[in-house]
Amino acid sequence: MMQVQGQAELAHEVSQFLFREARYADDHRYEDWEALWAEDGIYWIPANGDDIDPERQMSIVYDNRSRIGLRVRQLMTGKRHTQEPQSRLRRIVGDIEVLRAEERELHVTCSTMIFESALRGDIIWASRNEFVLRREGRDFKIVRKKVALLNNDKALFTLSFLV
Amino acid sequence: MNMVARASEWGELIRRDRVRGDLYRNPAIFQLELERIWYRTWVYVGHESEIPKPHDFVRKSIGAQPILMTRGQDGCIHLLLNRCTHRGNQLCSKEHGNATNFTCPFHAWNFGSDGRLIGYAFPDGYQGLNKDEHGLGRVPRVASYRGFIFGSFAPDGPSLKEHLGGAAETLDRLAMTSPEGEIEITTGFLKHRVKANWKFILENETDGYHPAFVHSSIFTMADSGIGSLYGAKSTALTRDYGNGHTEVDLRPEFRKRDAPLSWFGTTPDRLPDYVAKMNKAYGDAKARQIMIDGTPHVMIFPNLFIAEIQMFVIEPLAVEDSVQHVTALQFKGAPDLNRRMRQQTMGSVGPAGFLLADDSEMYERTQRGVHASDTDWIYLGRGEHRERRDSDGFMVGHATDEVPSRGIWRHYRALMEQA
Numbered sequence: 001m002m003q004v005q006g007q008a009e010l011a012h013e014v015s016q017f018l019f020r021e022a023r024y025a026d027d028h029r030y031e032d033w034e035a036l037w038a039e040d041g042i043y044w045i046p047a048n049g050d051d052i053d054p055e056r057q058m059s060i061v062y063d064n065r066s067r068i069g070l071r072v073r074q075l076m077t078g079k080r081h082t083q084e085p086q087s088r089l090r091r092i093v094g095d096i097e098v099l100r101a102e103e104r105e106l107h108v109t110c111s112t113m114i115f116e117s118a119l120r121g122d123i124i125w126a127s128r129n130e131f132v133l134r135r136e137g138r139d140f141k142i143v144r145k146k147v148a149l150l151n152n153d154k155a156l157f158t159l160s161f162l163v
Numbered sequence: 164m165n166m167v168a169r170a171s172e173w174g175e176l177i178r179r180d181r182v183r184g185d186l187y188r189n190p191a192i193f194q195l196e197l198e199r200i201w202y203r204t205w206v207y208v209g210h211e212s213e214i215p216k217p218h219d220f221v222r223k224s225i226g227a228q229p230i231l232m233t234r235g236q237d238g239c240i241h242l243l244l245n246r247c248t249h250r251g252n253q254l255c256s257k258e259h260g261n262a263t264n265f266t267c268p269f270h271a272w273n274f275g276s277d278g279r280l281i282g283y284a285f286p287d288g289y290q291g292l293n294k295d296e297h298g299l300g301r302v303p304r305v306a307s308y309r310g311f312i313f314g315s316f317a318p319d320g321p322s323l324k325e326h327l328g329g330a331a332e333t334l335d336r337l338a339m340t341s342p343e344g345e346i347e348i349t350t351g352f353l354k355h356r357v358k359a360n361w362k363f364i365l366e367n368e369t370d371g372y373h374p375a376f377v378h379s380s381i382f383t384m385a386d387s388g389i390g391s392l393y394g395a396k397s398t399a400l401t402r403d404y405g406n407g408h409t410e411v412d413l414r415p416e417f418r419k420r421d422a423p424l425s426w427f428g429t430t431p432d433r434l435p436d437y438v439a440k441m442n443k444a445y446g447d448a449k450a451r452q453i454m455i456d457g458t459p460h461v462m463i464f465p466n467l468f469i470a471e472i473q474m475f476v477i478e479p480l481a482v483e484d485s486v487q488h489v490t491a492l493q494f495k496g497a498p499d500l501n502r503r504m505r506q507q508t509m510g511s512v513g514p515a516g517f518l519l520a521d522d523s524e525m526y527e528r529t530q531r532g533v534h535a536s537d538t539d540w541i542y543l544g545r546g547e548h549r550e551r552r553d554s555d556g557f558m559v560g561h562a563t564d565e566v567p568s569r570g571i572w573r574h575y576r577a578l579m580e581q582a
Binding site for chain 2: 061067082155158
């Protein structure tokens with residue numbers, strides 16, 4: 001019984017964290033979003049398949065922590081034209097599963113559907129996401145976020161918001 | 164529509180220093196471009212290193228036509244139409260791979276990697292069918308320069324060497340960045356779609372006027388040293404090689420800096436293996452010059468763009484719909500250089516790139532802009548008063564001048580006037 005309760009709590013904590021991450025991204029709260037990342041965080045959006053080697057093959061995004069910071073600072077200049085005006089965004093995060101819980105790190109997957117309304121038009125993006133979350137105090141930090149877009153083998157329109 | 168069919172009237176659309184917005188939004192003009200440019204002139208298709216072994220294949224395109232680029236048993240490269248000769252079914256649906264033959268899933272017709280018809284199911288249903296007449300369609304002319312494979316649907320015409328003209332030297336320069344003198348394309352392509360006409364992309368590649376404005380958000384945040392190359396005081400040159408090929412020649416700026424690898428935003432001590440191999444391959448003095456000059460920034464008409472560290476291929480889908488295929492350039496024998504090439508390429512280009520997402524935003528906005536027709540000229544006269552011929556006879560101008568656009572349109576008009 002104790003263990004069942006613990007798992008339910010964990011699932012709740014994790015989902016609340018993922019919902020918050022999604023909300024910061026949707027609302028363009030760039031600094032709040034960046035603060036969710038661990039110092040060794042990796043933000044990865046593969047291209048041409050979900051399991052390519054990002055050290056050898058092109059990815060849409062393959063940011064280490066400093067490049068995540070650069071991405072955020074570019075958005076904050078107000079001159080990142082593709083996000084001026086900012087895309088209107090809303091995403092649904094579901095199918096959240098904690099696949100593996102280690103002492104300090106959790107391996108989590110979820111599905112995401114994002115509706116983007118931009119100058120170009122309206123687009124739906126869909127992905128399977130994988131997170132590695134690290135416990136830090138009463139909160140988590142993102143060690144790794146992989147966004148496996150369903151259509152990452154096709155030609156994609158500009159994807160300049162925080163996915 | 165009738166207007167554009169008459170050669171005498173292209174002058175109404177294209178003048179020396181201005182062009183009509185119709186050229187970017189008229190579907191009839193797009194159809195004519197397919198006929199007179201994409202299915203006539205030399206078009207870049209792929210690189211030899213993408214199909215290194217016999218029977219390797221990769222799917223490509225020329226204009227709107229699907230192409231299968233293969234290497235036959237004997238090592239010869241073929242540009243085949245990806246269409247079964249029986250009922251027109253798409254023959255190969257795999258992006259790339261290795262196959263001695265291709266079987267059409269519709270009625271099991273079978274073709275070799277060189278395109279010949281090998282056989283078909285239930286052969287007694289055909290009497291006297293000549294297999295030689297039913298091989299895959301093929302691009303009649305295939306030629307390669309420095310490993311870059313081009314195809315032309317015109318059975319005769321200028322050779323690839325003639326088509327490249329002075330621009331061939333930029334590919335020589337590019338190859339010399341490798342200690343083994345060879346480029347490799349091995350890292351997969353990012354495919355970035357834009358709701359814009361392909362010529363906005365073509366012209367922007369050697370437009371040195373926009374970076375200071377379109378890319379200010381990244382130039383102010385990351386000290387890449389690129390911004391100053393495109394300032395009002397830059398000594399870099401824009402160049403028109405003729406045949407639609409254009410360049411931004413950054414060497415004058417890099418020579419002023421006189422620092423090897425500055426073009427790549429790094430220093431010799433960070434890439435010691437590469438520098439040692441270059442010195443061994445070319446001798447210290449020449450290697451130093453190569454590493455100061457850097458790689459070219461050249462747009463080979465109509466669809467191959469070498470942008471220092473990456474390669475773009477422009478694919479026109481429809482009059483207002485295009486794809487930019489982009490990958491990191493890789494230099495044979497330079498793993499440490501290549502690693503940085505991949506990292507920097509992923510940061511700067513593709514749908515989420517620090518640079519290209521903003522370029523592409525401009526393509527799409529310009530596309531919407533040219534639908535407003537009351538002042539329907541696009542003005543390309545920047546720097547006419549200061550353009551001049553260089554020692555090779557090519558027109559050059561200031562880094563921010565519109566010498567390249569004027570050159571592209573002069574060639575475009577010549578091609579379109581040939582009915």
